[in-house]
Amino acid sequence: MSSQQERVVIIGSGNWGSAASRLIGKNVTKSSRFEDRVNMWVYEEVLNGQKLTEIINTQHENVKYLPGYKLPKNIVAVPDIVEAVKGATVLVFVVPHQFIRNLCKQMKSAISSHCRGISLIKGIDFNESGPLLITDIIKSELNIPMCALSGANIANEIAAEKFCETTIGYENLEDGKLMKELFHDDMFRVGFVKDVAGVQVCGALKNVIALGAGFCDALEMGNNTKSALMRIGLIEMQRFAKKYYSNVKVETFMESCGVADLITTCYGGRNRKCAEAFIRTKKSWNVLEEELLNGQKLQGTTTAKDVYLTLKKDNALEEFPHMVTIYRIAFEGLPVERIVLDI
Ligand SMILES: NC(=O)c1ccc[n+]([C@@H]2O[C@H](COP(=O)([O-])OP(=O)(O)OC[C@H]3O[C@@H](n4cnc5c(N)ncnc54)[C@H](O)[C@@H]3O)[C@@H](O)[C@H]2O)c1
Ligand SMILES: O=P(O)(O)OC[C@H](O)CO
Numbered sequence: 084m085s086s087q088q089e090r091v092v093i094i095g096s097g098n099w100g101s102a103a104s105r106l107i108g109k110n111v112t113k114s115s116r117f118e119d120r121v122n123m124w125v126y127e128e129v130l131n132g133q134k135l136t137e138i139i140n141t142q143h144e145n146v147k148y149l150p151g152y153k154l155p156k157n158i159v160a161v162p163d164i165v166e167a168v169k170g171a172t173v174l175v176f177v178v179p180h181q182f183i184r185n186l187c188k189q190m191k192s193a194i195s196s197h198c199r200g201i202s203l204i205k206g207i208d209f210n211e212s213g214p215l216l217i218t219d220i221i222k223s224e225l226n227i228p229m230c231a232l233s234g235a236n237i238a239n240e241i242a243a244e245k246f247c248e249t250t251i252g253y254e255n256l257e258d259g260k261l262m263k264e265l266f267h268d269d270m271f272r273v274g275f276v277k278d279v280a281g282v283q284v285c286g287a288l289k290n291v292i293a294l295g296a297g298f299c300d301a302l303e304m305g306n307n308t309k310s311a312l313m314r315i316g317l318i319e320m321q322r323f324a325k326k327y328y329s330n331v332k333v334e335t336f337m338e339s340c341g342v343a344d345l346i347t348t349c350y351g352g353r354n355r356k357c358a359e360a361f362i363r364t365k366k367s368w369n370v371l372e373e374e375l376l377n378g379q380k381l382q383g384t385t386t387a388k389d390v391y392l393t394l395k396k397d398n399a400l401e402e403f404p405h406m407v408t409i410y411r412i413a414f415e416g417l418p419v420e421r422i423v424l425d426i
Contacts, residue, residue, distance in 0.1 A: 288323060
């Protein structure tokens with residue numbers, strides 16, 4: 084190991100975190116630019132009496148979040164976040180968005196000034212002044228430059244090495260190229276846009292539109308209806324991006340992180356699945372998350388709520404009728420048929 088080499092650390096080990104570790108673990112060994120060993124911070128839990136970190140480090144499989152796929156042996160599960168990030172020069176953030184702030188606070192003291200990061204997180208945070216990008220939260224906590232990666236990327240399909248594309252949003256092209264080396268492969272094609280905000284707004288808001296797609300599926304409305312809702316959703320995603328991030332590029336919505344992710348998530352994602360079940364079973368979101376996702380997390384419900392509250396505060400509900408209807412069906416008992424009638 085040379086001291087010039089990049090030390091990569093993955094923060095998170097869920098479904099996507101584990102699938103991403105397969106790409107990263109393989110790619111670091113192909114280039115002398117990187118150390119071979121990659122620490123993966125794991126939120127520790129015990130399965131049948133054995134710690135998840137021990138299972139990963141001995142069986143090389145995340146049997147809970149990505150069963151059936153081996154992780155490369157150079158991926159090392161570490162339960163202590165400060166120990167995991169020690170000496171890191173590249174941080175890959177891939178946790179459900181609600182945990183990011185707390186994790187940054189925990190690791191802050193161990194992060195060096197020459198570190199760079201990339202967020203694979205699809206979510207957004209909000210405070211009284213408006214929406215907050217996950218990369219901006221990380222930047223403000225850790226003071227490191229950030230890229231974002233998002234795309235039509237259902238983790239299990241990537242683990243199965245089925246072809247897909249993704250998009251890296253960068254501010255500094257050299258950082259973008261470094262991140263591309265970590266992820267790109269014949270079956271996982273990386274594209275670039277100089278639009279960190281656009282990539283993340285797409286990734287967060289498609290989760291809200293996916294709830295609408297699930298409601299539509301519960302109504303058995305068919306493909307034409309779902310396509311109409313997706314088209315309207317895409318327009319509202321763009322409108323939201325322009326309203327809060329004036330530099331977002333319209334081309335970003337044509338990349339994998341935009342229209343392609345919207346399509347994949349409205350057909351194959353967890354948000355769609357839980358939203359259909361929400362209507363069919365009348366169970367609460369928490370119960371459905373617990374029953375259907377085996378520890379994986381829903382992002383769309385929190386985002387739908389935060390988007391709604393932000394738009395309400397800004398007197399902008401009328402500009403976003405589809406996202407408002409989705410919120411009201413999800414949280415205010417609005418009849419599901421309104422998903423179509425409100426168009
Ligand atoms: N799964 C996918 O197909 C996919 C694809 C692209 C992007 N994403 C995005 O990637 C991000 C991570 O999702 P994922 O699918 O890897 O995770 P996941 O939903 O599969 O798993 C949840 C993870 O959260 C961890 N966790 C639980 N409680 C925690 C706590 N208190 N603090 C910290 N961590 C805790 C669990 O250990 C687990 O690793 C999300 O923003 C998601 O939207 C997911
Ligand atoms: O399962 P979802 O709904 O969180 O979506 C997964 C990915 O974001 C699809 O690209």
